[in-house]
Amino acid sequence: MKSFSMSAIDVSGSDCSMCSSDTNSSAREIKFEYFDSSKCEKFEDFPICKKTLKGLTSSKFMKPTDIQREAIGLALNGNDILGAAKTGSGKTLAFIIPILEHLYSEKWSQNDGLGALIISPTRELAFQTFEVLKKIGKFHDFSAGLVIGGKPLKEEAGRINRTNIVVCTPGRLLQHMDETTYFNADSLQIVVLDEADRILDMGFSQTMNAIIENLPAERQTLLFSATQTRSVKDLARLSLTDPVFVSVHENATNSTPEQLEQSYMVCEQHEKLNLLWSFLKNHLQSKILVFLTCCKEVKYVYEAMRRLRPGIPVMALHGGLPQLRRVEAYNQFVNKQRACLFATDIAARGLDFPAVNWVVQLDCPEDANTYIHRAGRTARYEKDGQALLVLLPSEEEAMVKQLNDKKIPIEKIRVNRKRLYSIQAKMESNCAAEPELKEAAQRAFMTYLKSVYLMSNKKVSLGLAIAPKIRFLKKDQKRKEEQALKQTVVEQKLAKNAQKKPQSEESSSESDSGGEEGTCSESDSSGSEVNSSKEIEKKVENGDSDSSEESDLENEARTSNEKKLTKLKQKDKPEINLKSVKQTESVSKLQKVNKLSTKKSNKELADSDESSESDDSESGESSDNESDSDDSEKLKALKAGKTESFSFDVDEDDELFKVKKDVDIDEILGVLPEVDPNKGSNVDIETGDAGGINIALAKKRMEAEDDEEVQAVLGSSDGEDKADPLSFIPDPDEIYGARGSDESSAESYDDASPPVSKKRKIQDKLSGRKQNTAESSSDSGDESDDVINSDDDVSSSGGDVMDTELSLKDDEAIALKSRDGKTRIV
């Protein structure tokens, strides 16, 4: 344990001499070795100076949270700390207060230079922390600076040496360490790593190693995160001294805030935007944060939604934006009461947007930790919030297991696809009308593929009628082929040399002294075949491997190479899966073929809007029709401005009709009700049900269904004649009035009618059948019974501080880790 003495601590906070003009005269007499903070009910009870206390009071912070109580006490005692607490539990103050107190107790002044460093993974988080520091530290005399890049380095360099507390991102800090002549961290007292596990992970590892090398070994180190690292390697890198692990929620039942309601839905990739739209239309009064995988996806989804006008302000935040736009988006979302922000994981950690009602993870997070941080943007500090995770069928099992392992309570909501609005046709027509939008959609699609590295069964969405050309897949394929070809040639050459070696050993002693391969004697002795293999190598290097003048050897090598590649493809699922892209493209073509055929056979439909989707998916054309369809398809595409639509890198002829057998076209065409996004849904006009996704009602509906199933199971298993073992439980219908079993009555329950679930719980407990019934209910696959209601849900849902300001170039290069640990493009 490190010890630093806090002289003249004024426990009562009444020391008048601790005003900003009298820092050094506050002669501290009391010294203490150990302070027990466990009984501190208020900040006043801590041995902190009046200036800090004043800063806290003026910001309306009176009582410490659990993590603050424990961590502040230990930090004041000089410990290195690994602090872990749920999202939104107040970790920021848990390190800001010790920093201020530490420097204050050391009588730090501007002449002493850099005393404390706070390192944050993103600019937004650094900015936010800096704002809190300014509020709490405004009665102190310390200088503080925000160093997140952008301004000319020189401008910052002139001030950074006089800055006592620096809040920074790793990239910009290292730049100063490397390039600012007078930058000096020798006297640094305390360093904080906010979101420590993120900062210490692979994306920042080199930068952080370099930074740590430049910091004095004798310092206090505080690490904070909701998902704290315990990696011995990380701790060794930081040379922590007897660190104390402060994990206030370690024994909690859940690792997410208790007030956070969490649910997930499973839907196909190509239906995600329909689902998002349907969700937004039902939550127009809410503040919603939607997470997507990559910048380009955020950019496109934002642009697409903006054009469709969902009836709620939309905005975007991602690393590809210029800094000023980033700040603008951040501030706008902070200040709005109802809005939807589309964001990458840049907004996943630490950001404290006030009063967010919903966090929607439209793309699966890379792991459970990322899920925790994303979901933690809502339900912060005693507030309620809801989180919705959208999973692909292929992601469900693994992700749900991860979440369960991490003690995250999450409930499955079944999606009734018939209640989704379809905005596909509208988006397609928007894309056709605006080439830039279509290009954005294509880029989004490709970057998404790059980011998640193609899993099988992905289908085109994003409003594109067809899959765009995926150049990187082709390149990657070609590169692999070339590598494998080279290797095969070399292997064959070596094998031949080995065979001929005894001969050449006898005939010439030169071969012993030759190089690894391709020596004069070798080429001489191996004759034309080796020459030919060299040619192949050359051709490969020149990218000329498709030449028709291939030797037998080349053909042989190619064949074996192809076999190897096929094997590799089958083995290695996460690798780029050309086949599924082909399939996607073919499916898209098939959609068009179907449309055209339907049009031909039905004059009425032929007169209808080109962009509308055909309901008749049983087209049943044979391959004979293909060229016809293709031509009309091309014409149609030309009309719609999709000039390059058919320049696929796929074997169109064969794949098209092979795929047809495997793919349920209903899944893609005709099932989703077409809707004019500006007018609302046309779903179930008779009942006035406008469709859409309403999670609260869906949950209630599912509860009602569960109850019915319990009744059914109990009734059927025991037989009608037998007495109901649960008959002593009063019938809620008698008490609260009868309820209908149809959908609309189930949906009409409000929050004040809990008897259904109450009885179910009691019955579940007594019968022990809860799990079985719930499972059978979810397995039933009767989607038509799901509840997704049309009703728009009105969700309840001073001092001498120096600000170096924002304006910066992207220094973070936030290289978020992908699922497989590779760097992901953000």
Ligand SMILES: Nc1ncnc2c1ncn2[C@@H]1O[C@H](COP(=O)(O)OP(=O)(O)OP(=O)(O)O)[C@@H](O)[C@H]1O
């Ligand atoms: N003692 C306190 N009293 C009242 N409100 C507090 C207190 N401490 C923090 N808060 C508020 O709680 C919210 C969350 O705080 P903070 O951002 O520090 O959480 P966090 O634990 O760092 O979250 P994350 O893990 O997401 O980074 C903020 O709005 C903050 O103002």
